[in-house]
Amino acid sequence: MLIIHHWDTDGIASTALTVKALNLDKFINLSPPIGEFRFDERIRKEIEKAEQIYVLDLSLPHEVEDIEKEIVFIDHHIQAKIKNPKVKQINPALNGEYSPSASFVVSQYFSLWNEWSALGALGDIGRKAFEIPKVRELLKNAEISEYEAFRLVQLIDSNYIVVDRKGVEEAVKVLLESSTKELLEYEPWIKKVEAIEKTIDDAISGLELKNGFAFVTFESPFNVISKVARKAVWELGYKGAVVVNRNFQGKAQVYFRISSELADKIKMSEIISTLRGKGFNAGGKREVLGCICEKERIDDVLGIINAHLR
Numbered sequence: 001m002l003i004i005h006h007w008d009t010d011g012i013a014s015t016a017l018t019v020k021a022l023n024l025d026k027f028i029n030l031s032p033p034i035g036e037f038r039f040d041e042r043i044r045k046e047i048e049k050a051e052q053i054y055v056l057d058l059s060l061p062h063e064v065e066d067i068e069k070e071i072v073f074i075d076h077h078i079q080a081k082i083k084n085p086k087v088k089q090i091n092p093a094l095n096g097e098y099s100p101s102a103s104f105v106v107s108q109y110f111s112l113w114n115e116w117s118a119l120g121a122l123g124d125i126g127r128k129a130f131e132i133p134k135v136r137e138l139l140k141n142a143e144i145s146e147y148e149a150f151r152l153v154q155l156i157d158s159n160y161i162v163v164d165r166k167g168v169e170e171a172v173k174v175l176l177e178s179s180t181k182e183l184l185e186y187e188p189w190i191k192k193v194e195a196i197e198k199t200i201d202d203a204i205s206g207l208e209l210k211n212g213f214a215f216v217t218f219e220s221p222f223n224v225i226s227k228v229a230r231k232a233v234w235e236l237g238y239k240g241a242v243v244v245n246r247n248f249q250g251k252a253q254v255y256f257r258i259s260s261e262l263a264d265k266i267k268m269s270e271i272i273s274t275l276r277g278k279g280f281n282a283g284g285k286r287e288v289l290g291c292i293c294e295k296e297r298i299d300d301v302l303g304i305i306n307a308h309l310r
């Protein structure tokens, strides 16, 4: 049995639920390379050896089209219908129904609900998950407070934020074998959260202010750039933040967040189009822009952003 899953709390919780529901004592679980939505060589090799495959919380319908094995594909993202007859695609979004997380779809599918179902939703949609009665009920039954639930998500997510693929994969076993209290005191995860927080604080300490905008430049192998920008805008109150990680796993990351009040004035979609037009890998929404590029091209990206701010 092979389970391929997303690297975040929802993916890990969905995997733990599947293992428990099927009462598996032998299984292999793998995550794609963190940050890359694809099946790599390592996953392809395990697929060759596997008899039964589950794909959880990964919106990669095209990756399973050519696999001639029994696959159960459970997800909640909006995606194409899979044509491969060997694949059983379980996704309420195919019928236009909303699901907060893959963990909810997995729980529904196996009729197995517990705190992991709730944590998956909390991981994916944040505070809004507490508006779902089922989430509150599951946490209450497990005697987990709101604070503890957030902390658990933070601990589980720390594995992918520090880009530790092995840590992500091992997290499933940790979840299966530990009580909530043990998870909250699990030293390897606590250390990762501390390292993440220190990285964010160090980055913020180098913040420079220009016309009400925060400019932050730092260097870290951790994927914390969006958290740095969030802290500058949401917590420190700057109207915008331009953040650069000069060396993230060999590449550069540029991230731009504006406050919601500014979102009417600054057309983020135009900046994203300009970047894409110049061949950059950029994406985002109304209030955020993210771009990953070669280190040598950081100034070109910043130039395009600055030109729009003027």
Ligand SMILES: [Mn+2]
Pocket (backbone or CB within 6 Å): 010, 011, 057, 076, 101, 102, 124
């Ligand atoms: Mn998800």
